Amino acid sequence: MQNSVSIKDLSLNFGAVNVLENLNLDIGDGEFLVLLGSSGCGKSTLLNCIAGLLEPTGGQVFIKNKNVTWEEPKDRGIGMVFQSYALYPQMTVEKNLSFGLQVAKVPKPEIDKRIARAAEILQIGPLLKRKPSELSGGQRQRVAIGRALVRDVDVFLFDEPLSNLDAKLRSELRVEIKRLHQSLKNTMVYVTHDQIEALTLADRIAIMKSGVIQQLADPNTIYNAPKNMFVAGFIGSPSMNFLRGEIAARDGRPVFATNGVDFALDGYRALDLLQPGRNVVLGVRPEHVAVNAEGIETHKATVDIEEPMGADNLLWLRHAGHTLSVRVGGARRFAPGTAVTLAFDMGLASLFDAQTEERI
Numbered sequence: 001m002q003n004s005v006s007i008k009d010l011s012l013n014f015g016a017v018n019v020l021e022n023l024n025l026d027i028g029d030g031e032f033l034v035l036l037g038s039s040g041c042g043k044s045t046l047l048n049c050i051a052g053l054l055e056p057t058g059g060q061v062f063i064k065n066k067n068v069t070w071e072e073p074k075d076r077g078i079g080m081v082f083q084s085y086a087l088y089p090q091m092t093v094e095k096n097l098s099f100g101l102q103v104a105k106v107p108k109p110e111i112d113k114r115i116a117r118a119a120e121i122l123q124i125g126p127l128l129k130r131k132p133s134e135l136s137g138g139q140r141q142r143v144a145i146g147r148a149l150v151r152d153v154d155v156f157l158f159d160e161p162l163s164n165l166d167a168k169l170r171s172e173l174r175v176e177i178k179r180l181h182q183s184l185k186n187t188m189v190y191v192t193h194d195q196i197e198a199l200t201l202a203d204r205i206a207i208m209k210s211g212v213i214q215q216l217a218d219p220n221t222i223y224n225a226p227k228n229m230f231v232a233g234f235i236g237s238p239s240m241n242f243l244r245g246e247i248a249a250r251d252g253r254p255v256f257a258t259n260g261v262d263f264a265l266d267g268y269r270a271l272d273l274l275q276p277g278r279n280v281v282l283g284v285r286p287e288h289v290a291v292n293a294e295g296i297e298t299h300k301a302t303v304d305i306e307e308p309m310g311a312d313n314l315l316w317l318r319h320a321g322h323t324l325s326v327r328v329g330g331a332r333r334f335a336p337g338t339a340v341t342l343a344f345d346m347g348l349a350s351l352f353d354a355q356t357e358e359r360i
Contacts, residue, residue: 003062004029004155004187005050010059012045019045020211023059028203032181032188036198037208038234043191044159046208050189051080051157064154074104076155079148083160085140087132093143094128097150111150118146121180138169145180158190162197174200195235199223207231224348229357232283232350238314238325241289243282244354247274256282256351259321264297267347270360279354286314286327290343291334298341303334317342 005027012020019042027033035043048054050061052073060069068076087096094115101111119125122142132140141161148156158177162170178201181188192198198205199219206216207230215227226232232240245258254274256263263282265271274280301319308330315326315334319342326342334340351360 002029003027004031004064005189006062006065007046007050008060008062010046010049010061011057012049012054013057018211020049020056023211023213025206025213025216027187027189030185030187032178032190032201032203034198034202034205035189035191035208036193036195036205036234038193041208042211043208045211047157047159047189047191050155051078052076077153078155078157079151079153080157081141081145081148081159081161083163085132085144085164087140087143087147089132092129092131093124093135093146096132096143097128097146100147101150114150114152115146118149121149121183122146122176136169137165138173141165141173142176145177149180149184153186155187155189158188160191160193163192163194170194170197177201195237199235207234225359226283226350227359229281229283229352232352232359236285238286240283240285240350241322241324243284243320243322245280245282247276247278247280249276256280258282261299261320263299263344263346265346265351266296267345268349268351269347270351273360274351280360281352281354281357283350283352284324284344285348286325288345288348289324289326290345291315291326291328291332291340293341293343296343298343301340301342303336303338303340305336306334308333 003026007023007025010020010023035046037043045054049056052071060067063076097115097118098111119128122145124142124146127135127139162173174197190201202219204216204218205222207214209230215222215231222231223235243258245256247254248257248262250262254265254271256265299319301317303315304318305316307314310330312330313328313332315328317324317326352358353360
């Protein structure tokens with residue numbers, strides 16, 4: 001795949017603070033890439049370097065094989081959508097959409113054509129004569145996306161565009177953005193701290209921590225085969241269960257031992273790397289633990305708290321000195337204090353080295 005955006009050895013310092021250091025990233029043509037991480041991890045800083053709003057301390061930025069490191073934002077072939085709508089309050093929606101094109105001296109027939117196309121794609125045709133104060137939050141964000149859309153650019157940059165909206169609107173606009181990408185097939189780089197947005201929108205996710213990309217992969221790989229404990233704990237709600245222990249041997253086969261309990265590891269994909277005595281952390285997602293199921297191996301546990309969540313219920317269990325979260329169907333109810341048995345799906349589990357926290 002041809003790269004649409006390439007970041008080469010990018011560094012950015014704010015005084016003595018290194019926000020980004022020797023970061024490399026290639027984004028394919030037409031790809032939807034999500035930069036995901038908590039506040040302060042450098043994701044918005046990276047996006048602003050791509051946009052030209054921040055000048056890097058070192059390294060280069062290429063868009064469509066053109067070195068744009070020192071180009072002005074308007075000359076980079078990008079459209080940007082911010083967290084704040086940044087609409088001109090005194091102008092109508094139509095004027096907000098056309099203003100940048102008029103400044104760029106685009107012919108009026110072409111402006112009208114682009115506005116009509118954006119209005120149709122984003123379903124804002126009936127809003128063109130209104131001013132921003134007459135629009136809802138979701139409508140304003142649609143207009144902000146439309147303002148980027150009319151520029152007819154190769155790369156769209158989104159900086160947490162849905163974070164100011166309520167949960168229902170976020171869900172609706174998330175679908176609209178995904179539909180927009182499928183329709184346009186343009187390259188999109190999207191910054192968020194919301195893992196649901198990342199998992200549902202992205203072709204690939206770059207999870208960042210302290211200015212470093214921890215893992216770059218498709219959502220399925222990120223979720224089911226996290227590269228390290230940070231990624232494993234960051235993705236998933238509630239996060240992955242972590243049990244500290246060591247590798248032991250039972251009947252000549254490796255097992256996970258913790259607090260006097262052994263777990264068979266049959267089905268784990270890297271059994272040959274599990275040497276007895278190695279200190280490890282077992283990671284299991286809440287939905288990969290079966291309650292009161294007939295498994296090859298079951299373990300006794302006690303229900304501590306039940307959280308009904310509609311379609312499913314979340315159980316918090318006490319087991320072998322650990323607190324575990326387990327997801328069960330919404331029709332299944334368990335009172336606190338109930339004794340249950342657990343069966344772990346080791347084919348979907350993760351094992352991490354206790355020292356490096358890297359996946360084994």
